[in-house]
Structures are given as structure tokens and as C-alpha cells.
Amino acid sequence: MSIESTFDSKLINNIYQESFGRDFSQFFNLESFSFFKCNDCSHLFFDPRMAGNDKFYEVLQEIRDNYYSPLRPEFLMIKKYITQKDKVLEIGAGDGDFAKVISCNSYVGLEFNDLAIKNAMAKGVRLKDESVETHSLSNKEVYDIIVSNHVHEHVSDLYSFIEAGVRCLRKDGYYIFSVPNNDNHDTSSINHTLNLPPHHISRFTKKSFESLDVFGLKLISVESVKISKSRKYRLGIVNNFLLKKITKLNNWNQVAISLKSVNKSTNLINKLPIKLKLVIYKFLIKDQGLNSVVVYKKL
Incomplete structure (x- = not known):
């Protein structure tokens, strides 16, 4: 097993709050989580393995x-x-x-x-x-x-x-x-x-x-x-692809990062021409x- 990243549970609650407008802190009784990868089978999992009630x-x-x-x-x-x-x-x-x-x-x-x-x-x-x-x-x-x-x-x-x-x-x-x-x-x-x-x-x-x-x-x-691989879907995939590249370049976690970092990176990605993004999708992304x-x- 290898640790891919570790992050604070407060960060996850902040992400839930931004997505749903609700405080989910009552469901977190742990301070941090680690994200593991099995070197043999590539299975990925969080530990501690705290499931929602x-x-x-x-x-x-x-x-x-x-x-x-x-x-x-x-x-x-x-x-x-x-x-x-x-x-x-x-x-x-x-x-x-x-x-x-x-x-x-x-x-x-x-x-x-x-x-x-x-x-x-x-x-x-x-x-x-x-x-x-x-x-x-x-x-x-x-x-x-x-x-x-x-x-x-x-x-x-x-x-x-x-x-x-x-x-x-x-x-x-x-x-x-x-x-x-x-x-x-x-x-x-x-x-x-x-x-x-x-x-x-x-x-x-x-x-x-x-x-x-x-x-x-x-x-x-x-x-x-x-x-359906509509243009909207393809552009969304490219945005996610580029965000991953930016987080890797900055040595940030590949699972959860601060909302400030996401917004800053997203603003940068949004400045790229749509035509360029569609070219990136066509030649650099193996979509599944x-x-x-x-x-x-x-x-």
C-alpha cells in the first residue's frame, strides 16, 4: 500500500457546504483522512474507513x-x-x-x-x-x-x-x-x-x-x-483534466484541495479558448x- 495524500476533515466539510449549502460536520468524528492505493491491484480507498450513517x-x-x-x-x-x-x-x-x-x-x-x-x-x-x-x-x-x-x-x-x-x-x-x-x-x-x-x-x-x-x-x-459526449460534457472533462495537471504541478493533494486553490486554478483554466480545449480532449484524453x-x- 502507498499513501497518495492526506487531508483535514474540515476541508471535506467545507467542500460539502459549498456543494449543498449544509453543514455536515456532525458526520465527521475524525480529524484527518489518508488516501491509499494498493500497489498490486490499483484499488483506491480512504482510511480511516468511516462510512456515512x-x-x-x-x-x-x-x-x-x-x-x-x-x-x-x-x-x-x-x-x-x-x-x-x-x-x-x-x-x-x-x-x-x-x-x-x-x-x-x-x-x-x-x-x-x-x-x-x-x-x-x-x-x-x-x-x-x-x-x-x-x-x-x-x-x-x-x-x-x-x-x-x-x-x-x-x-x-x-x-x-x-x-x-x-x-x-x-x-x-x-x-x-x-x-x-x-x-x-x-x-x-x-x-x-x-x-x-x-x-x-x-x-x-x-x-x-x-x-x-x-x-x-x-x-x-x-x-x-x-x-452523451456533448460539447458541454467534453469541456467539463477537459477542465477536470487540466485541474489535475495544475494540482500535480503544485504538489497539492490529488483528491481534495482548498476552495481558494480550486477557484484560482479554475479562473485560469476558464481563460483558455474553447477550441483549444476541444483539441486537448480529442488528442490528450482517453475518455471512458x-x-x-x-x-x-x-x-
């Missing part, structure tokens, strides 16, 4: 009406692996929107957020307030499909989480999850509020997906979620999807 997610859900998006393209990408006869377990089911998309023999959804459970029930989807670790104790090798949409990046003990999910899965069953793609310059942008603790604990690259064979899983596919859908088979 139920109240944290309820506040985000109140601030962002579409926090649990009912129209995620990942849903349809995963749906093609599910047949009518399958028993499906969804870990971190949110508002129950994925359950409304699929058709299967049996569906069980696990969720901690009380508000999300209430919203799911209003849609006719009953969820269990239970961890996958607890669920796995009485449901060994029960399911044909394990699904988890944008949950792995939130989990503090990722090893225990995946191990429990695999325990619930039958031989030759599919373990499928979607996560943000850290190889994308938008997803991994500097001061990306929701890509910082206590929201996201881990960050995934294509290389890190290859390391789950230790759980008896065989990687089947990694699919990028398609995005914002999110990845990863499919494994249990051996």
Missing part, C-alpha cells in the same frame, strides 16, 4: 430528489443476466427501483435507509433492514444472482461485504455490481463532493476489478455505461464511461 443518507436524500435514480442505465444492463426462474438478492436496494425493472421467481432486497425503505414500500417493494453479513448466515448458496448498484464504493469493510454476498450465491451464479469508474476524469475530479468520505470509501479502476478471484469469482465482463457494470461468475 443512516442520518447522513437521509439528509442527502432530502437535498437531492434524485439521489436514488429510478432511471439508471445500469438497471437494463444488468437485467439481461436475469431470467424468470432466478432468485435475486439486491444488496443496498435504495428506493426499490431496480426491483420494478426486473422479472424473476424471487426477489429479496436489503436496505438500511428507513426513508428509502418507506419509499420502496409505497411502490409495492418490501425490503429488509438487514446487513448482507447477517443475511448470509441463514441464506448460504440460496440465490442465482447477487446485484448491488452503487454500493461497494460506500462500504467500510469491503472484504467482509463481498465475502458475505458470495456466500449467498450458488455455484455458477452471477455476482454483479455497478460502481463509479475512477478512470473517468469527471468521476475522479478534484473536490468531487460525493466521491469523498463519508459518502465514498473506495474508488475502482478497471485493474482493481481483476482482484476478486480471491473470493472464488471469475471476471466475465466490465461494461462502461454509455454517456462515468460508471462501470462488472459481472462475475462463482466458481
